Structures are given as structure tokens and as C-alpha cells.
Amino acid sequence: MDERQALSAFAALSQETRLRIVRLLVTAGPAGLAAGALAGEARVSSSNISFHLKELERSGLIQSRREGRSIIYRAAYPALSGLIQFLMRDCCQGHPEVCTPAVAALAICCNPKGDTAHA
Amino acid sequence: MDERQALSAFAALSQETRLRIVRLLVTAGPAGLAAGALAGEARVSSSNISFHLKELERSGLIQSRREGRSIIYRAAYPALSGLIQFLMRDCCQGHPEVCTPAVAALAICCNPKGDTAHA
DNA sequence: TCTATATTTCAAATTCAATTGAGATATAGG
């Protein structure tokens, strides 16, 4: 992840419909969702969802595959992780307490054993 | 962190000068940096850095305090952590391997003991 | 092949953000 990619990713995430799409795909997991399903959830026209899906794919935050008449989109988890890494790299020089909350926040959904998170 | 705040934060981070400011402040830690120092690092005019600092402060990603003739800006770590949390909330439904890299990435800079990170 | 479904492309109109330079404000020190 370099500065160009990060700027493109943040620009993609700064639009209401696109942020909703990414969050829907993040919770949907690797199975992903079809363009039509996303248009329904986000309540926008098919031409509009197509435009935003293209923007998100161009930024690298999502990926697509065809399945019959549908195109299935899924979150690009490594890109999301790379983006967070880029933003927080070298944080808190000698003051770990300032960014540990971010780690704890992520651990809530990512700990396989569930032994340090609230769930 | 709600959707409105997240959209505002991502919009703030989608501009080159502002992204650089935030990254400089993230690495600078709680001590922060003066507006003039940031203008020098980012190589922009004083009026331009002022505009972008206001945008970042309005989005909640940075905070300011006056110190003599200077205004010192610092990263709002809880806002950054909240933003990451908002984006990744409920990720990876049953597939923890997809977002653990994001946790590992953050742990690099935030582990007080340094016992699970590369450093 | 014909029809229906799913998605994309295109062009036009609207709306919003970034840059620039001059001038205003606030603080420190002589």
C-alpha cells in the first residue's frame, strides 16, 4: 500500500453509498453479494450501484467474479488491512496506550478463540 | 462513531496534504506539531495548511491547542481507532483469517511488550 | 431464436472541494 493507493481508497470510502457497500461486503464475508442485492440494500438504481462498484474495484477495496447472470462482489480484506496499516504505521512513538484501543477494536471480530474479546 | 462522522473522516483522509498531515501527527505522538512545521513538511502555503488543518479538525481526526504564537496540532487517536472499528465491525463472519492481518499490522506499533510484533 | 433478467455504458446537468494571494488577527518581545 503506497500513498496513491491509500488516497484512492479513502476517496472511495468517503461516499455514502460506497461506504455502505464496503461495510455490507465486510460483514458478508468471502461469499460476497451480487450487484443487484447491493443495490437493494443501499437503495440506489442499478446504474448508480454499477458506477460505485466500479469506483471501489478501481481503488482495490473490492473484487468481482461472474456467476451466471450475476456479478458477485466481495471485500478485498488484504487491501483493507493494508490501508489501516498505512494510516497507523509508526504510531504512538513510545506511547503505546494511544493506539492499543484500535487493536482491541479489531480483535473483537478477529480472534479465533474469542478469549480476549467481548464476545 | 456513526456513519456521518466516518464519511467526514474518510473525506478528510482522501486529500494528499491532509493524509500527510495525519500520518505526520500519528508518528509525532501526543506532543504534536505546530501548523508552521506541518506546512514545511507538507510543502504548502500557510493559508493552505490552515484550510486543511481546519478540515481535519472539523472531521474530528486532529485536535489543536495554542502555545504562545503557535498552534500545536495532534492526532485524535480515539477518533482514528473508532474509524477503523466502524469500517471493520462485524467483519469476517466465521472466517477470522480474513481480517487478522489487520490486527497484526496494528500490533506492530502498539504492543507495549513487543513480544508478538517484529520489533 | 426469442424473451427476461442482470449489469454496464454513456452523456448531460448539478453540486462540491481545492488553490491562490491579499489582508486580518493574535501573541511575544524590545
Added chain:
DNA sequence: CCTATATCTCAATTGAATTTGAAATATAGA
């Protein structure tokens, strides 16, 4: 009080992104 430093405000210009609806493309099945 006067000057220098540091930052901010303002207004004008420029450029980019979003929305919309109609039409085009691609796939599936009868």
C-alpha cells in the same frame, strides 16, 4: 507602542465527482 512572527479569513477561480435516465451488452432458459 511598534515590529516581527505565526496563523487564519475571505473571495474568486478552477477542476472533479455524483446523479439521472435511456440505451447497450451479456447470460439463461424456453
